[in-house]
Amino acid sequence: MPKLGMEPLRRKALIDATISAIGERGSLDVTMSEIAGRAGVSSALAHHYFGAKDELLQATMRHILSELNADARAALQQAGNAKERVLAIIAVNFSDKQFQPEIIAAWLAFYVEAQKAPALRRLLRVYARRLHSNLMSGLSGLMARNEAGHVAEAIAALIDGLYIRRALKDGTPNAASAVALVEDYLETKLLQHKKPS
Amino acid sequence: MPKLGMEPLRRKALIDATISAIGERGSLDVTMSEIAGRAGVSSALAHHYFGAKDELLQATMRHILSELNADARAALQQAGNAKERVLAIIAVNFSDKQFQPEIIAAWLAFYVEAQKAPALRRLLRVYARRLHSNLMSGLSGLMARNEAGHVAEAIAALIDGLYIRRALKDGTPNAASAVALVEDYLETKLLQHKKPS
DNA sequence: TATTTTTTATTGACTCATCAATCAATATAA
DNA sequence: TTATATTGATTGATGAGTCAATAAAAAATA
DSSP states (O other): OOOOOSHHHHHHHHHHHHHHHHHHHSSSOOOHHHHHHHHTSOHHHHHHHHSSHHHHHHHHHHHHHHHHHHHHHHHHHHOOSHHHHHHHHHHHHTSTTTSSHHHHHHHHHHHHHTTTOHHHHHHHHHHHHHHHHHHHHHHTTTSOHHHHHHHHHHHHHHHHHHHHHHHHSOSSOOHHHHHHHHHHHHHHHHHHHOOOO | OOOOOSHHHHHHHHHHHHHHHHHHHSSSOOOHHHHHHHHTSOHHHHHHHHSSHHHHHHHHHHHHHHHHHHHHHHHHHHOOSHHHHHHHHHHHHTSTTTSSHHHHHHHHHHHHHTTTOHHHHHHHHHHHHHHHHHHHHHHTTTSOHHHHHHHHHHHHHHHHHHHHHHHHSOSSOOHHHHHHHHHHHHHHHHHHHOOOO
C-alpha cells in the first residue's frame, strides 16, 4: 500500500478551509493566513501548493462546480422519465449539501469575482451551460423545443434568484419552500404545454 | 439667489463616480482615490464629506435604491388597473435606466457586501420588502391572497436571478427578453388563478 | 466701500495596518 | 544524500484614514 504524498491531502484541506472561510466572512476577502490557519498549516505552505491566491480560489470554485455536477449526474441516473429528470435537477440544487449558507455565500462571491477574473467567468459559464443542458434533457421530452428552452431559462433564473435571496435571510435556509416554488412553476408550464403523446 | 455650498454637489458627484467605478471594476474593490479621481477631487475630500468608505458605499446603495423607488412610484401612478400595476413594476426593474451594466454590477456587489455589513443588509431588506409590496399591490386584485404572495415571491426571485445571470453575459444586456420571460410567467399564473369577477 | 475675521473648501504628504508573495533555513522521510 | 514537507521572518505594495497647511469665499466690522 503506497503511502501517498501530502500534496492531495493538503490541497483538499485548503480548499475545504477556503469554502468555510468564505462562508463565514461572506465574501472572498479572506486572507491566505486565515485559510491556511483553518487548514492547520502555514500560509507559506498554501502558497507552496497553489502558487497564488487566485489559483486557490479557482480550484475552490472548480471543486464546488464538480461536486454539483457529480450530484446532478447521480440524480439523473436515478430518474426514470423526462419529468423526473427535471425534478431531479431542481432537487439537487436545493439539496442539503448544496443549499447551505457556506456554499451559497461562495456562489455569490464567485459571481462577483467573475466580473474581473476571466478564468472564474469561464467556469461560471460552464456551470450555466451544464445546468441548461441538464434541464433540457428532461424538458425537451415534455414540450416543444423552443418552449423547453424558455422554461429552462426561467428555471435557471429562479434557482439563481432563490440562492441570492436566501443569502439575505438569516438562519437556516429553507430549501423546501424554494423547491416548492420552482416545482410549482414547472407544474404550471406542464399543464400549459403538455406534449401530445 | 443664495449660492449653495459645495457639499451637495460633491456628494452627488462622488456617488456617481462610485457607481461608475464599481461598474467598471465589477466589484466594490475600488479605492477611494479612484472614486475621488473620477469625481475630479482628491481622496482627502472624499473622506472629508463621507468620513469612511463604508459610508460612501452606503450612500451609494441608498441612492440606487431611492432612484428605483422613485421610478416604481411614478410607474404605479400611471397604471390603471391591477394587472397594469404588476406589469409596471416588472417594466421598471428592466428599464434602460435600471437594467444597465453599471447598476447591475453594483447590485451584485452590494449583495455580497451585505453579508458582512449589517447596514447594507438592512437596506437590501428594505428593497426586498418594497418590491414585494409593490407587486402585491397589483397581484392581490388578481388572485387569492396567499396565491398572490407566492407569485410575488417568484417574480422577485426571477428578477434577481435575471440580474445575476445578465452580469455574466458580455455586451449590452437584453432587457426585452428578460421582461418577456417574467411577463410570460405572470400570464401563465393569471390564466391559472384568475379571480372570478 | 475697504478691512479684517471667520467659515468653508481643498489638498499633498504622511502614518499605519494589512496582506500577498518570497526565501532561506530546517525537519522529515525516501 | 537526495527529494519532500514545512515554516518563520521578511519584503514590498497597496490603500484607508489623518492632519496640518493653504486657498477661497462669506460675514462682520470699521
